[in-house]
Amino acid sequence: MIGALIYVQWQSIKNRLWMRLRRLKKPKYLAGAVVGGAYFYFFFFRNLFAGRRRGTVAPEVLSPESVLLFELLGALALGAMVLAAWLFPHQRAALAFTEAEIAFLFPAPVTRKTLIHFKLLRSQAAILFTTLLLTFITRRFGGGGTAWVHAAGWWVILSTLNLHTLGASFARTRLLDHGMSNLRRRILVLSALALLLAATVLWVKRTIPPPETADLAGLDAIKYYVRRTLTSGPAVLVLYPFRLVVRPYLATDGSSFLLAFGPAFALLLLHYLWVARSDVAFEEASLALARKRAEMVAAVRAGSWHSAAKMKRRKRPPFGLRPTGTAAVAFLWKNLISAGQGFSLRTWLFLGFFAVCIGGAVSVSQQGHGWLLSTVGIMSVILGGYSLFLGPAFLRQDLRQDLVNADILKTYPLRGWQVVLGELLTPATILTGVQWCLVLLSVTMFSRVPGGDAIPLANRLSLGAGAAIIAPMLNLISLVIPNASVLLFPAWMQIGREHVGGVEVIGQRLIFMVGSVLVFAFALMPAAILFGLVFFLAKLLVGMFVAVPLAAVAAAIVLAAEAALAIWWMGRLFERFDLSTEPTS
Amino acid sequence: MIEVEGLTKLYDEFPAVTDLSFTVRPGEVLGLVGPNGAGKTTTLRCLSGIIPPTRGTLRIAGEDLARNPIGAKRQLAFFSDEPRLFDYLTVWQHLVFTARIYQVADYPEIGRRLLQELEMDDKVDLLPGELSRGMKQKLAIACGLLHSPKVIFFDEPLTGLDPLGIRRMKDSILKRAREGTTLIISSHLLHLLQEVCSHVLILKSGRKVIDGTMEEIRQRFSEQSRDANLEEVFFRATGEARETP
Numbered sequence: 001m002i003g004a005l006i007y008v009q010w011q012s013i014k015n016r017l018w019m020r021l022r023r024l025k026k027p028k029y030l031a032g033a034v035v036g037g038a039y040f041y042f043f044f045f046r047n048l049f050a051g052r053r054r055g056t057v058a059p060e061v062l063s064p065e066s067v068l069l070f071e072l073l074g075a076l077a078l079g080a081m082v083l084a085a086w087l088f089p090h091q092r093a094a095l096a097f098t099e100a101e102i103a104f105l106f107p108a109p110v111t112r113k114t115l116i117h118f119k120l121l122r123s124q125a126a127i128l129f130t131t132l133l134l135t136f137i138t139r140r141f142g143g144g145g146t147a148w149v150h151a152a153g154w155w156v157i158l159s160t161l162n163l164h165t166l167g168a169s170f171a172r173t174r175l176l177d178h179g180m181s182n183l184r185r186r187i188l189v190l191s192a193l194a195l196l197l198a199a200t201v202l203w204v205k206r207t208i209p210p211p212e213t214a215d216l217a218g219l220d221a222i223k224y225y226v227r228r229t230l231t232s233g234p235a236v237l238v239l240y241p242f243r244l245v246v247r248p249y250l251a252t253d254g255s256s257f258l259l260a261f262g263p264a265f266a267l268l269l270l271h272y273l274w275v276a277r278s279d280v281a282f283e284e285a286s287l288a289l290a291r292k293r294a295e296m297v298a299a300v301r302a303g304s305w306h307s308a309a310k311m312k313r314r315k316r317p318p319f320g321l322r323p324t325g326t327a328a329v330a331f332l333w334k335n336l337i338s339a340g341q342g343f344s345l346r347t348w349l350f351l352g353f354f355a356v357c358i359g360g361a362v363s364v365s366q367q368g369h370g371w372l373l374s375t376v377g378i379m380s381v382i383l384g385g386y387s388l389f390l391g392p393a394f395l396r397q398d399l400r401q402d403l404v405n406a407d408i409l410k411t412y413p414l415r416g417w418q419v420v421l422g423e424l425l426t427p428a429t430i431l432t433g434v435q436w437c438l439v440l441l442s443v444t445m446f447s448r449v450p451g452g453d454a455i456p457l458a459n460r461l462s463l464g465a466g467a468a469i470i471a472p473m474l475n476l477i478s479l480v481i482p483n484a485s486v487l488l489f490p491a492w493m494q495i496g497r498e499h500v501g502g503v504e505v506i507g508q509r510l511i512f513m514v515g516s517v518l519v520f521a522f523a524l525m526p527a528a529i530l531f532g533l534v535f536f537l538a539k540l541l542v543g544m545f546v547a548v549p550l551a552a553v554a555a556a557i558v559l560a561a562e563a564a565l566a567i568w569w570m571g572r573l574f575e576r577f578d579l580s581t582e583p584t585s
Numbered sequence: 586m587i588e589v590e591g592l593t594k595l596y597d598e599f600p601a602v603t604d605l606s607f608t609v610r611p612g613e614v615l616g617l618v619g620p621n622g623a624g625k626t627t628t629l630r631c632l633s634g635i636i637p638p639t640r641g642t643l644r645i646a647g648e649d650l651a652r653n654p655i656g657a658k659r660q661l662a663f664f665s666d667e668p669r670l671f672d673y674l675t676v677w678q679h680l681v682f683t684a685r686i687y688q689v690a691d692y693p694e695i696g697r698r699l700l701q702e703l704e705m706d707d708k709v710d711l712l713p714g715e716l717s718r719g720m721k722q723k724l725a726i727a728c729g730l731l732h733s734p735k736v737i738f739f740d741e742p743l744t745g746l747d748p749l750g751i752r753r754m755k756d757s758i759l760k761r762a763r764e765g766t767t768l769i770i771s772s773h774l775l776h777l778l779q780e781v782c783s784h785v786l787i788l789k790s791g792r793k794v795i796d797g798t799m800e801e802i803r804q805r806f807s808e809q810s811r812d813a814n815l816e817e818v819f820f821r822a823t824g825e826a827r828e829t830p
Contacts, residue, residue: 314712327686410635411662578636
């Protein structure tokens, strides 16, 4: 029977790979694959080849003390994860199957044990991939030539953790079946933990002299104290099994790896026996889990990340929507509900009030604490700048979310530009609100250049007003780019239809990211030139205080004209948009 | 009134619908039938302005869909087989949003009446995720009927409805036809079409095989038995094999 399950797994992987290879015939995937491949080569593989060819990278040798410390810290981290597996979950044991697997396997004459083995076998695919990834990230296969040791070490850690999590879920279910509630179990686990901690603390107090302040001055002294604490008394016993699991990863050569691997593998086998011998009913919970996962996948494929990420709750509308008036406002209203209550008018008023109060209060008492103020001010400026680029990636309550509902949107008696404008309003409004708060913080707090002169209030007000004037238009432009891309290249943007992944998709996203930055820079050029001209003229004629806002108004007008043109053009695109003709992966 | 002249829709080179012409008058219910891939859904999507036709003229209640899409769309409602809803809006919020889009000033009254008719008046605060498939279908219908459309397109309207829902849907279709609404229904459920449709249009491979009143079609394809039902007519008209497994 397990042969049939292996067949399903093998064929699925093979077909998925074949499908990905076949789609490389399409230029968009080929270009993505080239860029994605180059990215992986330069980020991960280059070191491997360089290290082998030139042999210039010296192996990084850790001192035995450092290895011990890493082993202890790794064991602590692993212990925390194991503890979490006993403490936090509250559901019954459920094995992650797809709905198709449930439909085929659950009614089939397959034993529960076989299903567990299938699940374990399948999780190995994910573990091997994660092992490869973690080895790349932690070692990049370069220097030292111990890549395989690290890979095998990661495999032991991940496999043991996977088996333990599964075994713990079976044990929790068994406890539930025997009448032990989640609360009682948690109290028991926490009590055991408290006992262990108390015993360790008592032991340490009695046997290890408490550190002096001078002992804790340097990092080495702290490391020494941690090592001593964790290698004596009850901590030795508690951490021992976890250290066994971590040890192969930290082996410095082949022979020490083999020495460490034996006990770790024995522990892994014990875990396997524990899981394989568990006879716990997981079918019903697995069914519910599969349904939940299918809903999440469907939501993600439909572009609705937020509904996949959290439970849907009824949200109060941000304002009352009258039945007559500009249609675009209806989209703002709808998408603000989607964005959640966090963006209600009350929140904005509160944020504004908060920013003014904090800023004002700190400004009054800034003598001697100017650095703190300036730091907050600088942070606000940096965040404001980042929000221009990162905001559109996070706030997707626009066409990127709604285009899967193009069938409804297109039956509405609206011009394309009305739909596009309406869709852009929500992220633009939210981003602008956030940026205005940041501007307020910057103006009130960024009163001094770190280690330099004070910035006069007039200058701050002038720059703040300029930033506040230009921000909405900059946001519109930065949002136009991804939304226009969705209409122009829907198959590149994965707005739904089909799940895609792989190196080529990473490459596509890199291409899109670079393209977006270039388009944004290009769109800013006319506004920047006009800003410069108006600023210098106004500075000569009326002074700096008025020059910045005036130049910002001029630049904002240019950007508004660009945004209007783009929205009109996107409206035409939307009217002609035919999702049914778009090639999917 | 729906007037279609020479509707052609190509997907790349593939003709989904070819040179289709027909007229549906107020009060008439046209059943659009055909085997899978015949072009039924494509026809309805073109007629409701979701996808642009490659060629042809489409008029909805006298308004040319290409020249005056806004005017035409104000008159129509399209119900797809899979109800498309916004998963973060409650039942009532869907109606509020739709009212603003269609500028329905008296929507609270109409909305409440529709929800009552559809037995959803106790579900106004629920999200689509909390509704059964049939209820979602009803919500989509309530939204579509809020602006009192003169033309209605149904694509497989009975999918997911329970027997009582099916009965109510049939009654609702007939009631709206009596009130002068023009309807097109695409469905594989031939017995449903036989009960509610006054006219039938049979499509095959994107081309019209025949159209006319139910009686005309029946007479045309019932050489052997005068009381042939729509199912018999369908198989004869499309030349589909009718084999018993």
